[in-house]
Amino acid sequence: SQTIHQWPATLVQPVGSPLSLECTVEGTSNPNLYWYRQAAGRGLQLLFYSVGIGQISSEVPQNLSASRPQDRQFILSSKKLLLSDSGFYLCAWTWASGGPTEFFGPGTRLTVL
């Protein structure tokens, strides 16, 4: 079976500090990977997606970047966090062979102070 992991689960960071969130998927190969952000009480906003190693598509201009150094690893980063970067960050995966159904990880709660 497939599982998706995210860490850390929670993070409190000062404004201007760097960020690195990690997502890994087990039990499948060459998944499509996604990063979403969810503001408090709001829906999910797609930030980045990747169809393969080193391939990143950005959906919205922002202070964040993403990288995919390995097939089943997806990293969300920032050089300098802003207050507005606070939120719940969710990683998701889909089968590469088709079907848009996305499976979500447990999320990372980021608070920027």
Place this chain on the structure above:
Amino acid sequence: GQQLNQSPQSMFIQEGEDVSMNCTSSSIFNTWLWYKQDPGEGPVLLIALYKAGELTSNGRLTAQFGITRKDSFLNISASIPSDVGIYFCAGQPGGGADGLTFGKGTHLIIQP
């Protein structure tokens, strides 16, 4: 970008009642999905709809993909306390690896 209008924003119901929520869009979606999210957790897929007009059930849940491809509804019959949470509709406008567009969610609260 595309937007999904999800309603109602919140629902306060009695245990045992049926629930209905829906999503509409000004543009066509090729796939509709319904998720449930518990506090502090990632969304969990409830039902996926891939064809216009499709009606699919999952236990007490029933969802339909509108004929126009611009809407979908989710019904929950005989609600129970564990149904509490936030329900999201999501759609994918095209094929391929494009991510999903999400509605803003319906917060379901069940009063004993």
